[in-house]
Amino acid sequence: MNQMLQKHFLSQVDVEDLLKEYGSPLYVYDEKTLRERVKEMVNLLPYPWFGASCSIKANSNLFLLEILKEEGMDADAMSPGEIYLLEKAGFDGSRIFYICNNVSAEEMKYALDRGILISVDSLSQLEMLGRINRGGEVALRFNPGTGAGHHEKVITAGAGTKFGIQENMIEDTKAIAKKYGLRIVGINQHIGSLFLDGKPFIDSVKALLRIAAQFDNLEFVDLGGGFGIPYRRFHGEKHLDLQELRNELAPLLLDFRKQYGGGLKFKIEPGRYPFAECGAILGTVHAVKTNYGTEYIGTDIGFNVLMRPMLYDSYHEIVAFRNNKIIEARDEEKVTIVGNICETGDILARDRYMPPLQEGDVLGVLDAGAYGYVMSSNYNQRLRPAEVLITLNGDIRLIRRRDTLEDLLVGFRF
Ligand SMILES: *Cc1c(COP(=O)(O)O)cnc(C)c1O
Numbered sequence: 001m002n003q004m005l006q007k008h009f010l011s012q013v014d015v016e017d018l019l020k021e022y023g024s025p026l027y028v029y030d031e032k033t034l035r036e037r038v039k040e041m042v043n044l045l046p047y048p049w050f051g052a053s054c055s056i057k058a059n060s061n062l063f064l065l066e067i068l069k070e071e072g073m074d075a076d077a078m079s080p081g082e083i084y085l086l087e088k089a090g091f092d093g094s095r096i097f098y099i100c101n102n103v104s105a106e107e108m109k110y111a112l113d114r115g116i117l118i119s120v121d122s123l124s125q126l127e128m129l130g131r132i133n134r135g136g137e138v139a140l141r142f143n144p145g146t147g148a149g150h151h152e153k154v155i156t157a158g159a160g161t162k163f164g165i166q167e168n169m170i171e172d173t174k175a176i177a178k179k180y181g182l183r184i185v186g187i188n189q190h191i192g193s194l195f196l197d198g199k200p201f202i203d204s205v206k207a208l209l210r211i212a213a214q215f216d217n218l219e220f221v222d223l224g225g226g227f228g229i230p231y232r233r234f235h236g237e238k239h240l241d242l243q244e245l246r247n248e249l250a251p252l253l254l255d256f257r258k259q260y261g262g263g264l265k266f267k268i269e270p271g272r273y274p275f276a277e278c279g280a281i282l283g284t285v286h287a288v289k290t291n292y293g294t295e296y297i298g299t300d301i302g303f304n305v306l307m308r309p310m311l312y313d314s315y316h317e318i319v320a321f322r323n324n325k326i327i328e329a330r331d332e333e334k335v336t337i338v339g340n341i342c343e344t345g346d347i348l349a350r351d352r353y354m355p356p357l358q359e360g361d362v363l364g365v366l367d368a369g370a371y372g373y374v375m376s377s378n379y380n381q382r383l384r385p386a387e388v389l390i391t392l393n394g395d396i397r398l399i400r401r402r403d404t405l406e407d408l409l410v411g412f413r414f
Pocket residue numbers: 055057058099189190192193194224225226227269270271272273
């Protein structure tokens with residue numbers, strides 16, 4: 001573990017000093033890692049007609065969004081709040097794609113007023129958009145009938161999921177579009193989250209291309225996100241093989257473009273991939289106890305700080321530090337690492353082998369940059385942590401301050 005961590009950005013900072021300065025727990029991001037991962041997605045295929053849009057539900061920190069923009073990524077939004085933040089980060093409407101699901105006409109109008117293209121995912125929402133945007137443009141989200149993902153809750157296509165339009169409703173979409181003079185300019189899909197093997201993705205791309213062929217004059221086909229990262233990095237889990245993915249994807253898209261004609265564009269919409277590895281959470285051990293044979297490590301990293309383990313049974317590698325140094329991993333003990341929230345389910349890691357820990361030790365939860373802070377909350381009226389960025393030249397920059405007790409009153413001031 002020690003060796004594997006040597007290249008990790010956490011081994012390049014004094015973790016205890018960071019917590020002293022910014023409070024514990026703390027989200028730490030690494031600019032270099034973020035830029036690398038963003039570039040990998042933007043350049044997945046080296047063609048001018050290929051691009052990547054980030055699904056910013058995975059991380060909506062304004063400063064990180066600015067970096068994405070600089071690196072040439074566009075963005076997908078799923079709510080007016082995300083659109084609002086993207087605008088603040090300097091994205092103009094032409095670089096934002098609103099992929100919505102069961103929204104009101106007012107929400108659609110919010111996007112339209114900003115020149116943002118909307119993707120609808122039901123006939124009913126297509127009708128709604130038609131009524132308020134006659135003669136406009138629209139994209140359609142299809143459900144290709146198969147999904148993929150690391151947990152039932154994150155599979156977003158196939159029978160039994162709420163997303164997308166079924167392939168056998170293509171004629172209905174055309175009829176509704178015709179009724180309102182809507183131009184169908186793009187189609188998109190998202191089959192699910194966190195694949196490390198490209199096969200289900202490639203299968204879904206084939207399915208989407210089959211659907212695309214049934215529309216004339218599309219301007220783009222959006223293949224979705226779900227690109228996984230190796231959360232079990234200390235256990236031999238391998239990075240997604242981008243070269244292999246490229247080799248499979250490129251001929252499919254090149255062939256299709258040739259047949260389809262026009263200036264058809266393709267894009268992907270990763271959310272986790274750019275962000276996950278560039279972020280970690282630091283927290284503090286406050287208690288060590290044994291309850292009926294289970295050894296518990298009590299920390300300040302509750303599910304209000306990181307929801308994924310409780311919500312999806314997710315696994316994150318965890319590293320321990322003492323006096324700013326990684327604790328040598330001899331004689332590991334099996335422990336259950338928990339937070340400080342008053343719920344039994346508040347478990348960060350169950351039956352995990354860790355070096356002997358004591359009060360005051362610092363834990364680093366790796367790969368927490370995606371679906372981390374965005375899902376944090378004030379549950380138990382705890383303060384959400386600060387976020388800091390390790391910049392390219394190694395400086396630490398505060399990119400979101402920690403909540404204050406005063407912040408808990410914001411909603412009551414009217
Ligand atoms: C969440 C989401 C994504 C991103 O998923 P990741 O697994 O984080 O890559 C992309 N597209 C849509 C429509 C989504 O809802």
